[in-house]
Amino acid sequence: MPRPNRFRDVLRVGPVQVGTYYDGRGRDKHTAACTAPRCGFSADYHSRSAAELAARTHRCTA
Ligand SMILES: [Zn+2]
Numbered sequence: 117m118p119r120p121n122r123f124r125d126v127l128r129v130g131p132v133q134v135g136t137y138y139d140g141r142g143r144d145k146h147t148a149a150c151t152a153p154r155c156g157f158s159a160d161y162h163s164r165s166a167a168e169l170a171a172r173t174h175r176c177t178a
Contacts, residue, residue, distance in 0.1 A: 123147075125164075131155070132171040136164060152176050 123135035131152040139145045146167035150157035155176045161167040 127168065127171070129168070129171040130174070131176065132157070132174050134164075134167045134171045136167075148174070150174060150176060 122137045125136045127134045132150045134148050136146050146161045146164045148167045148170045
């Protein structure tokens with residue numbers, strides 16, 4: 117998926133990055149994405165706390 121290029125408030129939790137971005141339609145979105153090779157985890161959340169929780173509980177599958 118294309119990476120949003122307006123991330124702000126980027127937080128790194130282990131290999132996972134959490135970022136908030138404006139979706140262009142009046143809402144903020146929150147994404148957690150793992151940077152580990154071969155993991156490929158990436159998901160959008162409706163709240164910052166949900167994205168941070170996902171980052172903290174993520175376990176790489178690779
Ligand atoms: Zn991972």
